[in-house]
Amino acid sequence: MTADLLRADGVTLSYAKRAVVHDVSLELPKGPTGVALVGESGSGKTTVARALLGMIEPTSGRVMFGEMDVSQFSRSERAEYRRTVQPVFQDGTEALDPRMTVGKALAEALSVSPDAHLRGAARASRVSELLDDVGLDGGIVDRLPHQISGGQRQRVCIARALAVRPKVLLLDEPTSALDVTVQAKILDLLRRLQHEHSLTYLLITHNLAIVESLCSYTAVMFAGRVVEQGPTREVLLSPSHPYTASLIAALPRMGGQIPTAVGRADVGFAESGCSFRMRCPIAIDACLASPELASIGGRHVSCFRANDVNGDPSIVNSKEVTP
Amino acid sequence: MGRYLVRRLAQAALVVVGVVVLTFVIVRLLPGDPAAAYAGPRASPEDLARAREVLGLDKPVLVQLGMYMSGLVRGDWGTSLHTRLPVAHDLSIAFPASLELVGTALLFAVAIGIPMGLLAARYFGSPVDGGIRLGSMFVAAFPVFLLALIVQNLFATKLGWFPVAGEYDSKLDATSPLHLYTNITVVDALITGNWPIFLSTVHHLILPALVVAAYPIGVVTQMTRAAVSEESSLDHARLERALGFTPGQVLRRFSFRPSLNPILTLLALIFAYSLVNAFLVEAIFNWPGLGKYAVESIRSLDTAAVAGVTLIVALAYVLANLIVDIAQTFIDPRVRLS
Amino acid sequence: MTVDGVTVTSPLISVRDMRVTYGDRLVSHVPELDVYEGECVALVGESGSGKTSALLAILGLGDFSGATVTGTVLINGVNVVDAPQAQLRRVHGTAITLVSQSPQAALNPTMRLGRLAKLSLKQHGVRGHEANVRIADALARVVLPDEILKRYPHEVSGGQAQRFCIALAVALQVQCIAADEPTSALDVTVQAEILRLLDELRRERNMAMVLVSHDLALVSTLADRIVVMKDGAVVEVGSRDEVLHSPKSDYTRELLAAVPVLGVTS
Numbered sequence: 001m002t003a004d005l006l007r008a009d010g011v012t013l014s015y016a017k018r019a020v021v022h023d024v025s026l027e028l029p030k031g032p033t034g035v036a037l038v039g040e041s042g043s044g045k046t047t048v049a050r051a052l053l054g055m056i057e058p059t060s061g062r063v064m065f066g067e068m069d070v071s072q073f074s075r076s077e078r079a080e081y082r083r084t085v086q087p088v089f090q091d092g093t094e095a096l097d098p099r100m101t102v103g104k105a106l107a108e109a110l111s112v113s114p115d116a117h118l119r120g121a122a123r124a125s126r127v128s129e130l131l132d133d134v135g136l137d138g139g140i141v142d143r144l145p146h147q148i149s150g151g152q153r154q155r156v157c158i159a160r161a162l163a164v165r166p167k168v169l170l171l172d173e174p175t176s177a178l179d180v181t182v183q184a185k186i187l188d189l190l191r192r193l194q195h196e197h198s199l200t201y202l203l204i205t206h207n208l209a210i211v212e213s214l215c216s217y218t219a220v221m222f223a224g225r226v227v228e229q230g231p232t233r234e235v236l237l238s239p240s241h242p243y244t245a246s247l248i249a250a251l252p253r254m255g256g257q258i259p260t261a262v263g264r265a266d267v268g269f270a271e272s273g274c275s276f277r278m279r280c281p282i283a284i285d286a287c288l289a290s291p292e293l294a295s296i297g298g299r300h301v302s303c304f305r306a307n308d309v310n311g312d313p314s315i316v317n318s319k320e321v322t323p
Numbered sequence: 324m325g326r327y328l329v330r331r332l333a334q335a336a337l338v339v340v341g342v343v344v345l346t347f348v349i350v351r352l353l354p355g356d357p358a359a360a361y362a363g364p365r366a367s368p369e370d371l372a373r374a375r376e377v378l379g380l381d382k383p384v385l386v387q388l389g390m391y392m393s394g395l396v397r398g399d400w401g402t403s404l405h406t407r408l409p410v411a412h413d414l415s416i417a418f419p420a421s422l423e424l425v426g427t428a429l430l431f432a433v434a435i436g437i438p439m440g441l442l443a444a445r446y447f448g449s450p451v452d453g454g455i456r457l458g459s460m461f462v463a464a465f466p467v468f469l470l471a472l473i474v475q476n477l478f479a480t481k482l483g484w485f486p487v488a489g490e491y492d493s494k495l496d497a498t499s500p501l502h503l504y505t506n507i508t509v510v511d512a513l514i515t516g517n518w519p520i521f522l523s524t525v526h527h528l529i530l531p532a533l534v535v536a537a538y539p540i541g542v543v544t545q546m547t548r549a550a551v552s553e554e555s556s557l558d559h560a561r562l563e564r565a566l567g568f569t570p571g572q573v574l575r576r577f578s579f580r581p582s583l584n585p586i587l588t589l590l591a592l593i594f595a596y597s598l599v600n601a602f603l604v605e606a607i608f609n610w611p612g613l614g615k616y617a618v619e620s621i622r623s624l625d626t627a628a629v630a631g632v633t634l635i636v637a638l639a640y641v642l643a644n645l646i647v648d649i650a651q652t653f654i655d656p657r658v659r660l661s
Numbered sequence: 662m663t664v665d666g667v668t669v670t671s672p673l674i675s676v677r678d679m680r681v682t683y684g685d686r687l688v689s690h691v692p693e694l695d696v697y698e699g700e701c702v703a704l705v706g707e708s709g710s711g712k713t714s715a716l717l718a719i720l721g722l723g724d725f726s727g728a729t730v731t732g733t734v735l736i737n738g739v740n741v742v743d744a745p746q747a748q749l750r751r752v753h754g755t756a757i758t759l760v761s762q763s764p765q766a767a768l769n770p771t772m773r774l775g776r777l778a779k780l781s782l783k784q785h786g787v788r789g790h791e792a793n794v795r796i797a798d799a800l801a802r803v804v805l806p807d808e809i810l811k812r813y814p815h816e817v818s819g820g821q822a823q824r825f826c827i828a829l830a831v832a833l834q835v836q837c838i839a840a841d842e843p844t845s846a847l848d849v850t851v852q853a854e855i856l857r858l859l860d861e862l863r864r865e866r867n868m869a870m871v872l873v874s875h876d877l878a879l880v881s882t883l884a885d886r887i888v889v890m891k892d893g894a895v896v897e898v899g900s901r902d903e904v905l906h907s908p909k910s911d912y913t914r915e916l917l918a919a920v921p922v923l924g925v926t927s
């Protein structure tokens with residue numbers, strides 16, 4: 001329990017009395033490791049991440065930083081926590097100040113880091129160390145964000161996050177704005193950094209294929225709830241929740257058939273009972289009640305038919321859809 | 324929609340209160356002593372004290388503000404020093420005349436500026452576009468008083484196509500007297516079917532209204548051009564082309580409506596600006612509007628009248644903005660959400 | 662057309678030496694490409710490869726972004742590269758139309774979907790009862806309720822907006838859909854729905870498709886032929902199997918290797 005760096009404990013977030021995130025519990029252990037939050041847009045994964053980052057306060061439940069409740073922090077504790085948990089966003093163009101050179105951006109980050117006392121040559125060597133860490137040439141310090149490529153910008157963002165010596169990186173769709181060849185290189189870099197700096201990653205993505213290389217643990221969210229969570233290989237390779245199965249079935253595979261569309265995404269979600277039942281191809285009458293997030297083997301699943309899915313994604317192709 | 328309206332009205336009310344306070348403060352900062360002006364040049368110290376009492380100048384500032392505000396609400400906008408009449412009464416005559424002039428000018432701006440802007444957007448980057456852009460910059464930048472003098476000299480004095488000055492031929496007051504409802508001559512003449520005065524007013528209106536319209540025509544042309552060509556470069560215009568609509572159709576049927584919102588916002592701004600910009604034109608064409616009244620009021624340190632003019636211009640501006648905001652919700656369905 | 666007793670279908674789209682330039686900069690060059698009825702040809706590449714510029718030029722909309730297009734693109738006997746507006750009406754919305762990347766932005770924000778559908782059909786001489794029937798049939802085909810016609814674009818989901826754009830193509834009975842990253846703004850589950858729909862239309866109506874995408878895995882499920890582009894040039898053209906299994910260019914191999922695959926940690 002105490003080994004966790006950061007923990008969401010039954011976090012619920014409501015806007016205008018509607019819960020957009022419902023009773024989410026998630027543990028981020030000490031690195032090197034990674035936890036992925038996957039799900040479609042509007043599933044609440046970004047909201048959960050923002051709560052973990054302390055950017056929003058849960059309506060109920062707690063976010064724990066080690067032994068401390070994040071909402072009870074003093075000003076200095078909050079600053080320390082903000083430093084420990086660093087975000088890296090999708091688009092380096094928006095995350096970087098367009099008028100600030102790469103060197104300036106890094107120097108600014110250093111000024112709030114434990115290395116803030118460094119001056120002159122020591123500071124310059126720390127900057128070049130950071131650039132080196134993310135595979136950038138020292139000559140880039142004088143460039144502005146628009147003068148470098150998308151992949152380089154994302155590397156600068158990562159270097160800037162590393163500058164404050166964080167323990168957790170929140171990676172919010174870190175490669176989805178990048179070309180695939182660049183994406184592959186950024187993933188390699190992130191994997192290396194994860195081990196070299198013992199980092200914990202919280203990865204938010206819709207791209208299931210990149211999850212495995214960075215995260216050993218995965219939580220699948222649907223309509224504000226975690227419907228399945230567990231070790232990545234188990235969850236993504238032998239799903240137990242029909243929603244996870246449908247996500248996997250929808251992935252286009254190289255040279256494969258047209259991916260399978262399960263149900264219709266625009267039917268929305270049920271307000272009561274299992275929120276996925278309207279889209280679920282194997283829903284039964286029991287699904288009118290709310291399933292608990294129950295432990296099955298090494299994972300947690302909220303589905304009455306989890307044992308029927310039992311790692312067989314093709315079950316979502318079955319025709320037994322109840323109207 | 325309902326909530327949007329309520330919020331918008333509340334905002335407008337807040338702005339009005341702010342303007343009232345501001346006019347009160349500004350008027351107090353004006354040089355000169357209104358009591359001295361009220362009491363006359365040969366007033367004794369006793370006369371001055373009495374004037375101070377009558378004008379409420381001996382009371383604390385906040386009390387004076389309270390008196391001022393409650394008076395405004397009751398329709399008591401104070402008494403003008405130079406006309407010796409209630410300011411509200413003076414404004415009820417001068418403001419409609421200005422509204423008539425500026426309203427007509429804005430009609431010209433819309434009727435000329437929007438088609439010009441559309442034409443420029445359609446032939447974006449071509450000589451047609453270049454010509455329109457140059458022309459619109461020229462009319463917008465031309466000093467209004469100079470334009471007024473040139474136009475008056477050429478079309479009225481030299482060519483005699485239009486009357487030189489005035490709102491309508493005053494001889495008509497005897498032959499076909501005008502019944503007043505709105506105090507806007509052209510409207511009253513129209514609704515009462517008083518054709519001689521209507522035609523005479525329109526004839527008198529054209530030159531000064533065109534002069535006032537010069538700047539609005541220029542900026543409306545430029546804004547229409549910019550907004551429509553921007554809209555025509557968006558994703559939806561590409562789909563519309565791919566569906567088989569010609570570039571001209573895309574412009575008129577698809578890009579114009581989403582571009583109307585910035586144009587309307589601009590019109591509201593121009594309206595308030597033109598009310599004041601028209602002061603000089605009114606003076607040159609001897610138009611019985613706010614301009615003449617404002618100049619007289621300032622010259623005679625007529626604080627109540629100056630405050631009244633400031634306030635009515637501000638009110639007109641707030642109202643114009645409110646109307647535009649409401650109109651926008653009908654034009655663009657996305658506005659209803661925010 | 663019959664040559665020596667053998668039926669030869671002429672291509673629906675025939676591209677020859679098409680060059681797209683901005684000023685002096687060549688952004689896209691397609692030496693030769695034919696698209697036949699019922700065929701899906703995909704243009705694949707990374708950003709800056711010129712694939713979208715090529716698609717727009719093929720559509721005859723090169724002028725839209727201020728590009729200069731040279732060469733020939735024959736659609737229905739019309740060279741869209743330099744055809745006058747009157748001739749383009751025989752191409753746009755008749756032979757070919759567009760399905761865009763961000764479906765909601767592709768629909769006019771101030772127009773109800775129903776009005777756009779009606780105006781589009783009217784533009785091609787279909788009015789009144791026939792227009793209504795065609796719209797209703799097209800909506801049924803893409804599985805959207807009629808009620809959607811009363812909505813504005815911001816009132817529908819991305820998936821619904823994309824279905825509606827496809828319904829426009831169905832109602833107009835175009836022979837070819839030009840799809841510019843049609844699913845990259847959508848969730849993976851919605852993406853699967855749209856891909857299915859496009860594939861079904863192709864089989865049912867013999868519709869051709871020119872598909873632009875950065876996603877090689879996606880393309881490989883739908884395309885008959887794949888054109889790989891890089892820095893404005895075509896680096897490889899071949900059938901799907903040729904490109905996937907025996908790529909000739911190093912770049913194609915690099916691209917194939919970079920695609921992450923679920924269950925294979927590199």
